Amino acid sequence: MSTTPLSPTDRTTLHRNRTRARTERSALYEILDDGLICHLGVVVDGSPRVIPTGYGRIDDTLYVHGSTGAASLRAAPSQEICVTVTHLDGIVLARSLFHHSVNYRSAVVYGVPRTVTDPDEKLAGLRAVTERLAPGQWKTARRPTPKEMAATSVLALSLEEASVKMRQGGPLDDDEDYALDVWAGVLPVHRTFGEPVPDPRLRPGIPVPPHIADRA
Template sequence: MKHSDEPSAAAKLVATDRTRLRRAREKERTARADLDSVLAAGFVCHLGVVVDDAPMVVPTGYGVIGDTLYLHGSVASRSLVQAPESVVCVTITHVDGIVLARSMFEQSINYRSAMIYGIPRTVEDPEEKLAGLRALTEQCAPGQWEYARQPNRKELAATTLLALGLAEASVKVRTGPPGDGDSPDAVLGLWAGVVPTSVVRGAPVPDPALPSDVRLPSHISSMSGKPAHHVDR
């Protein structure tokens, strides 16, 4: 298998011309652990790629093994067909709060985000392809890979899996209250603060075609009421 081993907990992100922050440097995070945290907290990313001389940004699921990010889609997807031939930019963003300030200029959003650049490769090795698809499935719903029927040869042939290294990445995080607490606007008598924001998994809704005697598996029932991110592993 071609994906690399787990990264060191003390590893740092190496800045490049594409990833180096040129403004709002206080939002920059340089530890590899910060990137891992953003990746672990979600399961949907946006793949940015140039197709027919025009930018295309496509939402898709992802999974991570060590230093490799896996993305998947149909073999007919134009974005996935084009991606291995050029540099792409993958982004992941989690919104944690709406920052309401006394002035519109200071209004903001608390967030965690990552941008990853590189030229992805198409995964051809059958063992790595299964491992990547498993990582992608478990990223979204831990326990589902072993529970459901796994893909057959025909389904694997109809699926494209891309592997993108994590060597060129940047992380930005914004936390805290509005920035105008000590400004002249503080005397306006206007409310200011943060409205926390999160995505929570609801109660599972059974397929209408599901027979009544099929029980809800524990790995799915345990998701209910939990944040859609930071799922227990």
């Protein structure tokens, strides 16, 4: 796994609120490894599309998958794309509406993806996507059949060009506004999992596996 800093480019260098930028590659890994869904930005037939999708990471490669019939996945390897992952950590409530904000962690990755054709890498990419959403599920559920693999497209995107931006902390009001009788502070936002809901067609006697129950 690479420990080198993020390499700045024109489009990954922040020109506003530069103090929110992070240049450590470890910060990029942490954001990606804490997320569940990314947004894939791609141009299809001259029109921009932003597609929410699952993803997985292996070292410095990001993997996304979908149907071989998906227009976005067919178009992506021929162009520059953009993948984003964002975590909302809090609503920042200031004394003035102008200074309201949010605490967040975000990553933006640029590059030209490639369609994964090597069977072993394709399987590894699908495992990374599965384990990102449900750690432990790859060892529990049935593996994809050759027909299912043929119907699935996997894209690989290098993490070479990426930007990381964060905001943490309370509101930053104008000096004169601190005298206002208006509550100010942060409303934290947390991600939680509920109790697992069994499939109505689940055969009796099959318990919730520990790797799922432990997340509830």
